[in-house]
Amino acid sequence: LPRSATKASRFMGYDFSRVNNAVWTSNEEFAYITGHVVCFMNIQTRQRRFLHGRDNGGIGAIAMSPDLIYFAAAERSINAQPNVYIYSFKTMRLYRILRRGTSRGYASVAFSPHNKNHLAALGCAPDYLLSVWDWRNERLLLKCKAYGQEIYSIRWGQFPGILTSVGVGHIRFWKMATTFTGLKLQGDLGKFGASELSDISGFVELPDGKVVTGSEYGKLLLWEGVFVKVELMRAKDNVTQADAGTSIAGCPHAGNIDVILMDRENGMVISGGDDGHLRWWPIEEIDTAEADYDNGILEFGIRMRKEIRIPPSGEHNVHPAHIQHVVVGHDEATWLIQDSRNGMIWIFDMPSGTCTSALSCHSQQVTGTVISSSYAGLVMSCGMDGTVRAFNVSQPWDNELYRDFRPLENTVGATCMDATPELVDPSKRTVCAGYTDGTIRAFTACSDGFLQLQALKPHNCMVKQLKYSPDEFGLMATLGEDNSVFFFQVQLLSEHAIPIGFVKIPVAVNYFSWDDMSGKVLLSLGDGSLLALSSPNLDTVNNSETYEIEVNYTAVMPDVPEIEESDEEEEEEEEGEAQ
Numbered sequence: 001l002p003r004s005a006t007k008a009s010r011f012m013g014y015d016f017s018r019v020n021n022a023v024w025t026s027n028e029e030f031a032y033i034t035g036h037v038v039c040f041m042n043i044q045t046r047q048r049r050f051l052h053g054r055d056n057g058g059i060g061a062i063a064m065s066p067d068l069i070y071f072a073a074a075e076r077s078i079n080a081q082p083n084v085y086i087y088s089f090k091t092m093r094l095y096r097i098l099r100r101g102t103s104r105g106y107a108s109v110a111f112s113p114h115n116k117n118h119l120a121a122l123g124c125a126p127d128y129l130l131s132v133w134d135w136r137n138e139r140l141l142l143k144c145k146a147y148g149q150e151i152y153s154i155r156w157g158q159f160p161g162i163l164t165s166v167g168v169g170h171i172r173f174w175k176m177a178t179t180f181t182g183l184k185l186q187g188d189l190g191k192f193g194a195s196e197l198s199d200i201s202g203f204v205e206l207p208d209g210k211v212v213t214g215s216e217y218g219k220l221l222l223w224e225g226v227f228v229k230v231e232l233m234r235a236k237d238n239v240t241q242a243d244a245g246t247s248i249a250g251c252p253h254a255g256n257i258d259v260i261l262m263d264r265e266n267g268m269v270i271s272g273g274d275d276g277h278l279r280w281w282p283i284e285e286i287d288t289a290e291a292d293y294d295n296g297i298l299e300f301g302i303r304m305r306k307e308i309r310i311p312p313s314g315e316h317n318v319h320p321a322h323i324q325h326v327v328v329g330h331d332e333a334t335w336l337i338q339d340s341r342n343g344m345i346w347i348f349d350m351p352s353g354t355c356t357s358a359l360s361c362h363s364q365q366v367t368g369t370v371i372s373s374s375y376a377g378l379v380m381s382c383g384m385d386g387t388v389r390a391f392n393v394s395q396p397w398d399n400e401l402y403r404d405f406r407p408l409e410n411t412v413g414a415t416c417m418d419a420t421p422e423l424v425d426p427s428k429r430t431v432c433a434g435y436t437d438g439t440i441r442a443f444t445a446c447s448d449g450f451l452q453l454q455a456l457k458p459h460n461c462m463v464k465q466l467k468y469s470p471d472e473f474g475l476m477a478t479l480g481e482d483n484s485v486f487f488f489q490v491q492l493l494s495e496h497a498i499p500i501g502f503v504k505i506p507v508a509v510n511y512f513s514w515d516d517m518s519g520k521v522l523l524s525l526g527d528g529s530l531l532a533l534s535s536p537n538l539d540t541v542n543n544s545e546t547y548e549i550e551v552n553y554t555a556v557m558p559d560v561p562e563i564e565e566s567d568e569e570e571e572e573e574e575e576g577e578a579q
Contacts, residue, residue, distance in 0.1 A: 011037050011050060012391070012399060016340040016363040019152045019201050019258070020108070022327050023064050025071065025089065030327070030336055032345075033059045038073055043334070043347055043358055046397040051092060055082045060106035060124065066113050070095065072135075074121055076105030084109060084121055086135055096138055101131040108153040114160040122146060122154040122165060130154065130165065132176065132185065142185040147172060152201045164211065166200040171213060173226060188226045194298060195221060195228045202260040204269060206283060212269055214257025219299075220271060220281070222289060228298070230291040232281070235301030241285060248301040252279060259326045268305065276320025276341075280306035310337055310346060311355040318342045319408045339363075342405075343385055360400045362387065368417030372445075374428040380445060382414035382433045390445050404443060404450040412437045416466045423471040425493050432497070434463025434478060442496045454496040458486040465512060473519040475500075475535060483509045485521065486547075487536050500536050501549030530556045 013034045015021055023031045029042050036058045038051040053059045057076030064071055071089040075082040082105055084098035102123025112118035117136045123129040123146075130146040133139065146154075151167035161176035171190040176183060192198070198215040205211050211223040212232075220232035234252045235244035255274030263270055268280045281302050289300040310321040322341035329335065336358070337346040343363030347356045362383035372378035377394030389403040406412055413436040420430040420442070429445040430453070438459035443450040459480035468490065469475040476488040476497055483505040488497035508526030515522055515532070523531040534552040541549055 008037075008050075010048070010393075010396075010399075011035065011039055012393075013361050013366070014343070014345065014359055016324065016338070016343065018061075020325050022325060022336045022338055022345065023062050024327055024329055024336070025064050026068065027330055027334075031062055031064070031071070033062060035059075038062055041358065046358075048397065051087075054085060055080070057082060057105055061109045061122075063109045063111055063119075064089070065111045065116075067116075070111070072109050072111065072119065074106030074109040076124075078104075082106065084119070084133075084135075086119075096135055098131075098133050098135055098138060098140070101133070101140065101143070102129045103127045107151055108165075110154055110156055112156050112160075114156065120154050120156065120163055122151055124150070130163075130174070130185065130187075142176065142183060144185050144187070146187070155203075158205050158207075159209075164203065164205070166203055166213070168199050169197055171200050171203065171211075171223070173211075190223060190226050191228070193228055194296070195219075195231055201258045202271075202273075204260040204262045206262075206269075206287060208287065210287065212260055212286060214253075214260055214271065214273060216256050218251035218253045218255055218257060218273070220252050220257065220260075220269075220286075222286060230289045230300045231298045232286060232289060233299045233301050235303045239301075239303070241303065244285065244301045244303050245289065246301065248299060252281070252304070253277065256322075258322075258324050261326060261328065265332075272310070272323035272326060272337075274322050274341075276310055276323065278308045278310060278323065278326075279304050308353060310339065310348065312353070318344070319405070321346065343387070360403075362389065364413065367413075367415050368433065370417055370419045370431050372419075372428055375445075378429070378445065380417070380431050380443075382417045384413035384415070384436075386411050386413050386435070388414060388417070388431070388433055388441075388443055388450060390450070402449045404452070412439075415463055418466050418468055418476075420493070420496075421468050421471045421490070423474070424490055424496075430493065432466060432468075432476070434466040436462045438463060438480065440466060440478060440497070444493075453493065456497060456499065458488075458499065458502065459484065464509075467512065467514060469514045469519060469535070470516050473514075473535060475519070477512065477514075477521055479509055479512055483507070485509070485512065485523070485533065487549075489538065499543070499547060500538065500541055501543050501547045503533060503549060503551055505531070528557070530558065532556070 011034045021032050025031050028044050031040050036053045040049045053075050055075040055077040057078045060076045061074040071087045074084045086096035088095045101121050105124045107124040108122040110120050117134050119133045119135040121131045128146050132142040149168040154165045163174040165172045172187050174187045177186050200213045203213040213221045221228050222230045233248045236247040236249045239247045253273040253275050257273040259272035261270040267283045272278045285302040291298045321339035324340040325338035327336040333350050335348040340363050343361050345359040347358045364384035366383045369381045377392045379391045379393050382388045386406040387403045390401040391399040414433045416434045432442045434440050439457045441455045442453040461481040465479040474491050476490045478486045484502045486502040487500040510524045512523045519535045521533040532554040
């Protein structure tokens with residue numbers, strides 16, 4: 001919708017597909033990207049303010065200058081080269097524009113902590129260009145291809161002119177070097193050697209220049225130069241430092257390690273990942289770790305000094321977090337934790353060890369929404385994270401009321417949703433959702449949560465669409481990924497949906513809808529034709545042995561008008577034939 005004709009009241013989502021989405025802008029406020037806007041949220045008052053993107057592809061990455069004076073929004077575009085916009089943060093006035101750094105969008109942007117004029121920006125597909133700018137003068141200093149696949153982030157090192165980029169299957173170490181022909185950007189690709197190849201998103205540089213990264217398989221990798229020096233493992237409890245190296249209990253984490261931080265005050269490296277734990281490891285033991293190259297053993301045990309589960313066990317009635325990103329506040333006491341499993345941003349208070357929710361929303365694609373006409377502000381939604389959620393949009397902040405989520409061992413995505421007709425539920429607070437495993441579930445929104453009324457599995461594949469008929473017909477239809485349409489009789493809320501039978505369609509079905517006049521199901525097919533299925537006659541249907549039934553249908557192939565050639569095209573064809 002054009003911004004000149006509409007005004008958005010709020011933006012309720014959070015993009016968990018971005019590995020590093022949260023950025024502190026002050027001790028009480030942080031910024032995050034959602035679609036075409038940057039949201040700024042005050043953690044004390046929960047109030048939000050918004051900054052709209054200027055290009056037409058949404059916001060790609062954001063960053064705050066070390067002195068908290070300037071804010072960078074690196075954008076994306078669908079038809080032109082996007083820009084990096086630098087704002088004076090206090091007034092939010094546009095200060096500088098950096099042009100022609102990449103072709104379609106940015107994945108990461110970072111201000112230099114050493115040179116206040118330098119900024120690094122990392123492009124995403126298709127070019128993956130790394131650019132270094134003198135941003136105050138809007139001058140591009142260096143530009144080169146960073147890698148050939150997806151790159152997650154770029155970060156300045158602890159020494160001037162040093163950068164590190166990480167992404168799918170790689171880590172790359174960069175150096176701004178002065179040569180005979182001028183300033184150059186030199187990049188050395190990290191070599192995994194005998195270690196298993198892994199995507200890398202979290203890393204930290206040690207005081208002596210070594211780098212510790214996470215991995216997909218739960219190990220910490222210690223890099224020296226461009227090589228993996230040692231694979232760091234978790235040592236057994238109650239062993240001495242001398243015995244820890246060979247007394248290995250297992251991997252530091254179960255699953256991905258996406259976060260690596262430095263606790264300089266206590267001399268610790270902090271890791272966090274898919275298992276929901278933050279763990280502390282002594283830098284002294286990491287720095288002195290040595291692999292047994294003679295016997296081909298790269299693994300070396302280090303002792304864990306501290307462990308915290310996010311959120312603490314038994315609290316908040318949610319799964320253990322997938323710790324995807326952690327941002328430490330400027331006071332080093334308040335941490336923001338991006339949890340992509342539960343779709344939450346946690347505020348972790350380091351001194352007390354308490355966790356509170358700052359934001360809660362779908363962590364993956366939102367696939368369906370229903371607005372209740374009986375309860376002001378009640379909105380229900382479902383998403384590919386497997387949750388069905390209820391929101392009160394009449395409140396200015398903290399809109400989520402409650403949610404239904406699937407067990408961790410059986411996580412499935414919710415693909416579609418529809419509201420139950422008024423004839424079945426006069427209160428208009430019941431919805432039915434379809435899932436990726438072929439099940440459908442009906443929920444009623446109560447004052448304290450969702451009540452599941454029914455669960456059925458009409459399909460052996462993903463449910464693509466679910467829709468109720470008009471009230472007078474009392475039916476519901478579901479469309480499976482295998483192009484089967486299943487019919488249900490819907491009369492009473494207590495029984496909800498009674499299976500009637502299904503019809504197999506030999507052509508790919510794109511979409512269906514109910515005809516309000518005749519009660520037929522209208523299908524749009526992949527071959528360009530339309531199909532009208534008559535509703536099943538309950539008196540003649542026999543589903544005692546099989547639910548596969550036959551119904552009357554009408555197929556229509558729309559007449560596509562031929563495009564008439566213009567006079568100019570006819571003249572060009574005649575000239576070509578004459579030649």
